[in-house]
Amino acid sequence: MSDNPFNILGKESTPINQGEAVSNVDKNSELNEQIKSLINSADLFLFMKGTPDMPMCGFSANTIAMLNSVGKPYKTFNILEDMDIREGLKAYSNWPTYPQLYYKGELVGGNDIITEMFQSGQLQEVLK
Template identity: 50%
Template sequence: MTESVHDSIRQAVDTYDVVLFMKGTPDFPQCGFSSRAVAILERLGVSYASYNVLDNPELREGIKQFSNWPTIPQLYIKGEFVGGSDIMMEMFESGELQELVTEKGLTEGE
């Protein structure tokens, strides 16, 4: 991974409270796992930045090295790697993901 890719990832993770590195876009996910990740974030009602790794092969490989996690999508909350689609689903189903976004002050007022 080039230093510039690493720096770009670090900047995104540090800049946005919630970041999803995914295949495709929130409006047009390009794989089922990314689609599930978007659906979970939508259900939580949190704002998030997304990066389409299919647009940039260096980013696609770089994010895997950055997190030391082999699959995409990847979710970061407040600068910390949370996990991929399966972990997001487990955390959502258990209520843990909702607790995390509430604890971090990321939920929108209802």
Template identity: 55%
Template sequence: MDTLTTIKEQIESNAILLYMKGTPKFPQCGFSSQTVQNLMNCGERFAFVNILEHPDIRAELPKYANWPTFPQLWISGELVGGCDIITDLAQSGELAEMISAAAPAEADADTE
């Protein structure tokens, strides 16, 4: 499977998906850490992909998304944005609404 197909399948099969550096328990950059905290404060499970372990996705996703930086949050197949946007949405209460509306009833939210 090629990388773009993998990316498309990950986005389509996960209602809430975070492409990040590291994992939610061990973020590897401050922006990923802050984004994870904002997501965790919403109280719903979310899938993630550690781009440090997937250099092919790290290279191709910015082109696919037309968004150059990480982390990237995708909700219901749409790119929401990166750390600054997520933080603004969290502070306004909009992130919790978006997450709640998209939250899947699934047992395992890790895509790796």
């Protein structure tokens, strides 16, 4: 393992980015509908700080590294660019922190849960 706590993969090479940042939200719809629409726009959806190409916190960078390592395409939304969604998602998911990963519309969890799942091989198994 690396001495860097955010280098969960334990190596210096970076897997190919499988993520696509989404920024278009229909502001004419109700907030929970906006959130639901984002989540349902991909099987694997991550609300994060920053984008897959430029994560803005270590936990988001860590989660991106794990998702890229799994090799499945995913979409992301930068919660730093939309305070309504940032705050509304906390109530929607009943989860207070970011990043938040959703798989097929269901909340998987945050960085700590994703890391545990990745290290045990459960994340890779679920996403097969």
